[in-house]
Amino acid sequence: MPVAASRKEAPAAIRVDLAAIFVSLELSRSKWLITSLSPGAGEKMSKHIVAGSDVPALLARFAELQRKAKARTGRSFRMVSVQEAGLDGFWIHRILEREGIESYVVDPASIATSRRRRRAKTDKIDGEALVRALLAYKRGEPRVCAMLRVPTPEEEDRRRLVRERKALTNERVRHVNRVKGLLFGQGISGYEPLRRDRRKRLDDLATGDGRPLPAALKAQISRELDRIELLIEQIKQVEAERDLMLAAASASSPAPALLLNLRGVGPEFGAILWSEGLSRQFDNRRQVAAYAGLAPTPWQSGQVDRDQGVSKAGNPRLRTTLVQLAWLWVRHQPDSELSRWFKARVTKNEGRYKKSTIVALARKLFVALWKYINAGVVIEGAVMSA
Structure with a gap:
């Protein structure tokens, strides 16, 4: 058989080592669009619609996809599903995981889209884009999309x-x-x-x-x-x-008590900091700042190199609380290292850029609080409540 013919018949869209059926779910109140890519079916993606919230029909469709893939290849394949984070929450994700299906929830803003002024957008196009993003993510391609860490109930x-x-x-x-x-x-x-x-x-x-x-x-x-x-x-x-x-x-956990021991942190701020952010697991300080939406956003192209400010892509409630806490920190912890840094920067700028500097202080403060409750690193100069 010629080499070209063998390449044409091989399923180029799915790598053999992945060995899975990839499925995306486009969810709405009236209908769910299931877009799938199966081994042995080439590059063509199949689409199927079930009624909204009809979980038995969804699971039956998954079983049918597995049956057809086994009939074509003689092998059994696992299911890998992805859906966008939205108003539906995480209950569908939990049902799929309970059924033994590998499920992911993706941040829709992290998926690359066309930058044309008028781009086509349909559920069909979005479903195929989700499948391609899931494939790239499973192949290990960096920064292809951002998968959420689904919270427990x-x-x-x-x-x-x-x-x-x-x-x-x-x-x-x-x-x-x-x-x-x-x-x-x-x-x-x-x-x-x-x-x-x-x-x-x-x-x-x-x-x-x-x-x-x-x-x-x-x-x-x-x-x-x-x-x-x-x-x-x-x-x-x-x-x-x-x-x-x-x-x-x-x-x-000692973390909530440690937060309340700091002067300037009351029950409301302590509860928000703990429940919205510091109860999660972070690997480094960059993840801490990014989750709060306080990470810087650079714009660099050729000779243009400027900062666009914070990303505001994280938890908005946590970010608002941190900025408010930063103002209170300067008032109630004036001798701390962070407050001295803030006052020195404001003095250097002759009183200008105070708002942008307080946002930078909020980022530093959140990282310091994370180190404080996880590693026991006391914030330098901080005063504890009586």
Whole structure:
């Protein structure tokens, strides 16, 4: 047989040493698109649609792919699946792993796409791109995509308290601003809906032109105060559960207690730092900064060499908390090495670039906290709480 003919018949898209059926899942609420590439089928990718959330149909399709691959080659092949991280969470990934299927969840922003102004985008194209990215990842090609480390159900549940408190706090702010806006339209300022005497002060209010509050407006504000009081009670409940969570975590790991021992780190910041970031496993300080989205983003081409700022590609809640903590660190830990570094940089720049310098301090602080709770490296000059 000629050499060219043998090359044409060989499955060029799959390497023999991988020995697997590669599958990508494009998930939506109404349907799931399954794109697969099997040994012995050449370079053509097959596509199949099942109804959304129909897990039995998905597993049946996987079994059918394995049966066809065995009929073609006489060998059994394992399944390797990939899906994008999104609103579906990780429950599908957990089902696949429970069924013995090698499953991955990829960061969709890490997959290379066309840079044309108008690029074609369909579920079919995205499914094929996912399969190609999975193939390259399994071949060991560097930086082809970023696979997520899927959290355990316990880790996911541990994050909910601090996230729920943030949502409740934002909702409380909206109701407080609505009450102030309604009163400002009547010429009234200085009323604080969060004070304990809010009901009594509401009865004593008068409009800017000396009239008592209109009945409908007073009733509307009273209902807003009902919502605010409910939110205040719910925030107290969440904070109590958060403190219990920190106490339980401190019993199994010293990290939460170590964080709370630092002056300037309270229960809320300690819970966010622990549940959102420091409870994870990192190999080096670059991974620590990248997870928080505080890693620098260079732009270098030819003679152009500049910094675009931080990547903002990590955990946004953790990044916001770290920047806030950096400001508090300068105030409550003025004699620490990190605070002295910040003040020296600001002085050198004659007070300019203070915001960008505080972000750099947040990155240094997060790395220092990671070393502190994992290796016991005490932050130089840091003062512990009484």
